[in-house]
Amino acid sequence: MSIVKINVLTVPEEQREVLEKRFAARAGAVEGSDGFEWFELLRPVEGTDTYLVYTRWRDEExxxxxxxxxxRAAHQGGGGNGGEKPKPAATGSTLWSFEVVQQTEPKNA
Structure with missing residues (x-):
């Protein structure tokens, strides 16, 4: 069964818009990868500065x-106009890993 990777990002309030714009600019970048199944960027709504980046994959490989x-290539790129690489919007990052052991199909709208 599938695996889930959740990147837990600590993002100060003043950097939230920067983070979300960077993800929007890369929309579609992961979807073409072999074994990719799902992506969600989760914004905190109360009491935390933690964003969750949820990805689901066919397998660990x-x-x-x-x-x-x-x-790796996306994160090693330069600033675009010959400038320096932009500073990270997040001040911390932790990767959580899970195996999917049970699931239901999404409800169609």
């Missing part, structure tokens, strides 16, 4: 292939 290829 698919995630590792993306991590070592497209993701």
């Amino acid at each position: 698919s995630f590792q292939a993306w991590l070592e290829g497209p993701m």
